[in-house]
Amino acid sequence: MIAVAIDEDVEAVRAGCDGITYPVLIDAEHIVAELYAISNVPTVLMIDEDDNIVQPNWSAYASDTFRELTGIDSEKQMDHIRAWAKDGTLRMSPDDAKGVVGDLSADEEEARLVFRIAAKLRRDGDTDGAERNFERANALAPNDWTVRRASQPLRGVNPFGEAFMEIYTEFNEAGRPYHGVTGH
Amino acid sequence: MTTNDIVMLEGGPLIDAAGLEDALGWTLKPEGLCKDDTCVIVNDRAALFDGDRLDVTAVASLLDRPAATDAESGLVAIGAPREQRRAAVNDMKAPDFVLPDINGLPMNFSDHRSKKKLLVAFSSW
Numbered sequence: 417m418i419a420v421a422i423d424e425d426v427e428a429v430r431a432g433c434d435g436i437t438y439p440v441l442i443d444a445e446h447i448v449a450e451l452y453a454i455s456n457v458p459t460v461l462m463i464d465e466d467d468n469i470v471q472p473n474w475s476a477y478a479s480d481t482f483r484e485l486t487g488i489d490s491e492k493q494m495d496h497i498r499a500w501a502k503d504g505t506l507r508m509s510p511d512d513a514k515g516v517v518g519d520l521s522a523d524e525e526e527a528r529l530v531f532r533i534a535a536k537l538r539r540d541g542d543t544d545g546a547e548r549n550f551e552r553a554n555a556l557a558p559n560d561w562t563v564r565r566a567s568q569p570l571r572g573v574n575p576f577g578e579a580f581m582e583i584y585t586e587f588n589e590a591g592r593p594y595h596g597v598t599g600h
Numbered sequence: 601m602t603t604n605d606i607v608m609l610e611g612g613p614l615i616d617a618a619g620l621e622d623a624l625g626w627t628l629k630p631e632g633l634c635k636d637d638t639c640v641i642v643n644d645r646a647a648l649f650d651g652d653r654l655d656v657t658a659v660a661s662l663l664d665r666p667a668a669t670d671a672e673s674g675l676v677a678i679g680a681p682r683e684q685r686r687a688a689v690n691d692m693k694a695p696d697f698v699l700p701d702i703n704g705l706p707m708n709f710s711d712h713r714s715k716k717k718l719l720v721a722f723s724s725w
Contacts, residue, residue: 417718418709420699428724430702439707441699443721447604450679451695452688454721461694463717467710469692497718510692517689522666529668529677536608537673545673565725575725595689 420448422457422562424535425569444535449562450528453520453595456561462500470506471496472517473596485584492600508597517596527557531567538570547571559590604697607678613669614653623656624678626663633662694719 417438421429424444433440448454452461454473462471476497477483477490499505508516520528534549550567557563564583568575587593609615609623621627625635628648632639640662642648648658656676657667666679680695687693694717696710709717 417720418707418712419720419722421723422721423723423725425724426702432724433702440702441707442702443699445604445606447606447680447697447699448719448721450606451685451697452719452721453685457721457723459721461719463694463719465714465716467694467713469688469694472689472692501716501718514692515690519685519689525666525679525682526668529666529679530670532606532608532677533668533670533673533675536675537670542673545670548672549670562723566723569725 422446422449422454422566424539428569445532446528446562446566450520450525453517454562455524455557455559455593455595459596460497462497462506470510470513471500471508472513473594475594475596475598486598488598489600496600507600520595523556524560524563527553527560527563530556531563534567535570559587559593561587604699605680605684607676609656609676609678610674612671612674613655613657613667613676614650615656617654620654620656620659624659624663624665626659628654628659633659 419438419440420443421440422443423429424442426442429440429442452473456475458475458477460474460476461469464470476493477486477488480490483489496507530549530553534546534553537549538546550571554564554567565575568579573579607623615623617628626633629639632641642662648654657669660667660678664682666682667676669676684695688695696708698706698708700706
């Protein structure tokens with residue numbers, strides 16, 4: 417298992433890492449969100465011994481914390497993961513798996529680059545420049561959580577307050593877009 | 601060691617031709633845009649230039665890489681070649697990357713080849 421935090425707050429990530437023995441990586445530049453067309457977390461992939469993606473981007477959970485919002489039973493998902501680890505059984509056939517992750521749109525792609533500019537400006541202390549570019553990125557990809565939601569803590573917005581409901585409402589109205597598959 | 605194929609430039613998109621190799625790893629030669637043994641044919645060489653300087657975003661576009669500029673700060677972000685993401689979404693091949701762990705030690709995804717891998721993207725937000 418390799419965990420990748422689409423996040424630049426190392427201390428916040430470390431706080432959840434007690435007792436964890438697998439690698440936990442910090443993706444401050446959102447490179448994995450660009451390379452794998454990841455638009456929300458958690459996103460899980462199963463990748464075989466030859467680096468073939470046998471389970472593409474999957475909205476899978478390790479607990480039922482968000483069950484009320486997602487309707488997803490994490491235990492069933494964990495069973496799929498255990499079965500694959502044990503004997504290679506897959507929840508999707510290779511034919512079904514192919515093509516379920518739509519490529520990023522031009523706007524979603526650009527939003528990742530503009531987010532990267534904003535994050536750099538923030539780290540360099542240019543708060544106005546950061547805000548200008550976070551707004552531009554969010555306008556390009558308003559329903560991409562790795563852009564809009566990820567920008568909130570960097571802009572001093574509490575991501576668990578009213579701002580969450582604002583994004584969540586728009587996300588629902590847009591039909592819960594996700595680059596990948598959801599469900600058990 | 602892998603390096604992630606993303607670039608952040610300062611000072612705007614116009615660069616000296618000599619700076620192209622530093623910026624993107626490619627060089628403009630009479631036969632085209634070249635890197636190692638590979639050359640990409642440039643049909644409209646003038647389109648890559650603004651005056652006597654190269655527009656690095658035009659070069660990126662020719663190399664099928666996305667680019668975004670913030671004119672006010674002069675920052676230019678250039679993304680990975682799109683073929684890397686297409687390998688994932690179309691061909692189901694996992695692109696390689698290198699990232700630091702929480703202690704700052706770099707780890708290559710490809711170090712885990714020949715093992716089954718559960719790749720979990722998560723966040724604190």
